[in-house]
Amino acid sequence: MKTHPFLKTHNKNLAWVLAAVNEMIEESIYYCDTFSHTLQAHHNEAAAAIFSALSPYFKSEQAIVLTKLPEQDLPNIPPWEIPHQDYEHPANSLMQAHYLMTEHEAWSIVNDIIQIHHCFYRDLLANTSQQEVIDLITSLQTHCLQCEKICATKKLPAKTDEDNNPLDDLDAPVAQS
Amino acid sequence: MSVEKIPVKKARPNDYTSEHHPVWCPGCGHFFILRALTKALAWLNLDKENIGLVSGIGCSSRLPAYLDVYGFHGVHGRALALASGLKLARPDLTVIAAGGDGDGYSIGGNHFIHACRRNMDITYIVMDNEVYGMTKGQPSPTSDPDWHSKLAPKGTGLARFNPMGIALASGASFIARGFSGDPNGLTKILTEAIEHKGFSLVEIKSPCVTFRPEQKDWHHAMRLMNVTLTANPMEAAQAIYGSDGFDTGIFFQADMPVYEAEAANEKPHSDSASMESIEKALLV
Numbered sequence: 001m002k003t004h005p006f007l008k009t010h011n012k013n014l015a016w017v018l019a020a021v022n023e024m025i026e027e028s029i030y031y032c033d034t035f036s037h038t039l040q041a042h043h044n045e046a047a048a049a050i051f052s053a054l055s056p057y058f059k060s061e062q063a064i065v066l067t068k069l070p071e072q073d074l075p076n077i078p079p080w081e082i083p084h085q086d087y088e089h090p091a092n093s094l095m096q097a098h099y100l101m102t103e104h105e106a107w108s109i110v111n112d113i114i115q116i117h118h119c120f121y122r123d124l125l126a127n128t129s130q131q132e133v134i135d136l137i138t139s140l141q142t143h144c145l146q147c148e149k150i151c152a153t154k155k156l157p158a159k160t161d162e163d164n165n166p167l168d169d170l171d172a173p174v175a176q177s
Numbered sequence: 178m179s180v181e182k183i184p185v186k187k188a189r190p191n192d193y194t195s196e197h198h199p200v201w202c203p204g205c206g207h208f209f210i211l212r213a214l215t216k217a218l219a220w221l222n223l224d225k226e227n228i229g230l231v232s233g234i235g236c237s238s239r240l241p242a243y244l245d246v247y248g249f250h251g252v253h254g255r256a257l258a259l260a261s262g263l264k265l266a267r268p269d270l271t272v273i274a275a276g277g278d279g280d281g282y283s284i285g286g287n288h289f290i291h292a293c294r295r296n297m298d299i300t301y302i303v304m305d306n307e308v309y310g311m312t313k314g315q316p317s318p319t320s321d322p323d324w325h326s327k328l329a330p331k332g333t334g335l336a337r338f339n340p341m342g343i344a345l346a347s348g349a350s351f352i353a354r355g356f357s358g359d360p361n362g363l364t365k366i367l368t369e370a371i372e373h374k375g376f377s378l379v380e381i382k383s384p385c386v387t388f389r390p391e392q393k394d395w396h397h398a399m400r401l402m403n404v405t406l407t408a409n410p411m412e413a414a415q416a417i418y419g420s421d422g423f424d425t426g427i428f429f430q431a432d433m434p435v436y437e438a439e440a441a442n443e444k445p446h447s448d449s450a451s452m453e454s455i456e457k458a459l460l461v
Contacts, residue, residue: 005402006361027212027360030191034208037198044203076187079216080365089360091212095396097204098386 007082014132017124018065019074020083021140024120025062028090028113029055035094039106042099047106050154054110057147061117064139084123088116111151118144188222190215195245204393206357206383207237207304213360214273214302215244217367229270231260233280236311237304237383240275254284257292260299265458268437271371272298278305279317282338286318289340293347293376295436300370300377303340304357306385306392314388326388340380341417341428345410350375350433352413354404354425357383358395362402362425369427375435382422395423402426 008020032055039048093112096105121137121144128134193215201207218228228246232238234253241248247270251259260274281289281303292299307324309315314326318338325332344352351373355363363381370377382399384392404426407413413429 006365030212031208034198035203038200038203038208041200042203047203078365079190079213079220080361080368082361091209091360092358092396094208095204095206095358095384095386095393098390099202099204101203 004082004085006078006080007085012124012128012133014068014130014136015072015074016077017128017133017136018068018072019077020081021120021124021136022062022065022069023077023079024083024090024117025058025065028117029058029062031091031094032058032110032113035097039097039099039101044099044101046103047101050103050106050110054113054147057143057150061140061143061147064136064143068136083120084127086119086123088119090116092116107151107154111148114144114147114151118148188219190219193218193225193244193246195243197242199239199243201236201239202310202385202387204384204386205236206306206381206385207240209357209360210237210302210304210363210381210383211240211243213355213357213363213367214240216360216364217371218246220364220368221371223271223371227270228273229260229263229267230273230275231256231263232274233276233285234311235277235280235309236306236385237275237277238280240302254280254286255288256280257285257288257299257301260301261292261295261297264297264299264437268298271300273300273302273371275302275304277310277317278303278307278319278338278340279309279315282318282340286338290343290347293344293349293378296348296350296376296433297436298374298376300367300373300379302367302370302379302381304381304383305340306383306389308385308388310385310388339417341378342414344378345413345417345429348376348433349378350429350431350435351377351427352417352429353377353379353427354420354422355379355381356395356399356401356425357381359399359401359425365402366425366427369430373430375433382425398423400424404428406430408432 032051036048036051090113093109121141124137225246230241230246230248232241232250233256241250256274256276260272264272305319307317307319309317315328316333322334323332341352351370353366355366370379384395400423402425404424406427408431416428
């Protein structure tokens with residue numbers, strides 16, 4: 001597999017972990033808040049509510065990291081750095097959003113963001129022997145699992161094609177061949 | 178505390194976002210470009226009051242409203258004309274122009290060519306979704322000839338405009354392609370473009386999820402940051418024309434004469450710049 005040109009490969013100490021995790025969660029919060037607002041602007045209140053409901057959970061996840069920050073002198077992480085080979089940016093799942101998205105789709109997207117967090121934490125745990133990193137990541141994973149449970153509980157069944165009324169969107173784009 | 182010990186405040190991306198939240202269609206690629214731009218500005222630690230962001234008309238041209246820097250939402254296709262004037266009057270500013278493919282390559286096509294030719298120190302961000310989205314989906318200069326819509330049922334039949342090839346031929350000194358679905362790579366490209374001394378074209382593929390929903394598949398088609406940087410125009414031309422449009426990275430970067438140097442003979446300043454001095458400076 002070709003190595004990403006901006007892949008971080010060494011010096012993944014606690015300070016770096018805190019900074020990298022904080023960056024990732026900050027992105028998730030930013031996009032949850034932003035998409036909640038734009039969905040509201042496009043009169044999709046139901047999907048907007050899901051993004052705004054998840055934002056506080058990400059903020060409490062970030063709080064776990066922030067409590068550790070005063071003790072650390074954080075490195076300046078270049079915004080293009082890739083923390084691990086399989087890393088996906090939280091924004092990637094949001095490219096599947098659209099203004100007519102159902103609640104099911106909204107829950108799927110927020111669940112994808114949580115999975116991106118999980119994936120990063122799994123990689124960190126697999127590649128560290130530092131106890132303080134392990135402790136931090138374990139508590140973050142526990143928090144993520146709680147978010148996952150919320151998603152699993154609230155995720156509604158997907159709409160079937162028959163349920164979709166074409167009159168819902170009076171100006172739907174033409175399907176392309 | 179001595180001056181040496183005062184810590185330099187490192188800017189954060191949110192420092193550059195305005196109180197207005199974007200209202201692009203959910204899933205639009207422009208969201209990710211906006212964020213990448215704020216991250217690039219934060220990384221460069223630029224003072225907000227020293228940035229001028231100019232746009233034309235279109236979905237993407239709403240950008241200045243969403244950034245907490247000096248902004249000007251201009252006339253259709255005239256972003257580069259405005260940005261050139263701003264850079265001449267205030268060479269000390271970091272000047273960024275932004276817009277879409279219709280705004281920049283069709284209505285503003287002539288300005289685009291001559292902005293490249295002057296090679297002024299401006300960063301031009303084009304959010305290319307191959308459609309006029311704000312006016313409900315007409316084909317743009319970068320649409321495929323057979324792309325059809327309600328408004329062009331049989332497509333245009335016209336060959337695509339090649340902005341990067343035109344930019345290279347016209348004299349731009351920095352030419353790159355980014356993808357909105359690659360926030361990290363895009364931030365790197367934008368950072369390099371803003372730092373580059375000369376005209377920087379950053380052509381960004383940015384899906385329009387409403388009028389070009391099939392563009393969601395771009396995510397699988399893109400080959401991210403796989404271009405070899407060159408300062409040789411011949412090699413760059415080969416890379417640009419040899420690419421199917423899905424490669425990202427910096428295709429061309431060269432140290433070339435910047436128009437500002439000649440214009441700077443007048444040393445115009447916001448306090449002293451008169452129309453006469455600007456017109457004189459613009460005479461090639």
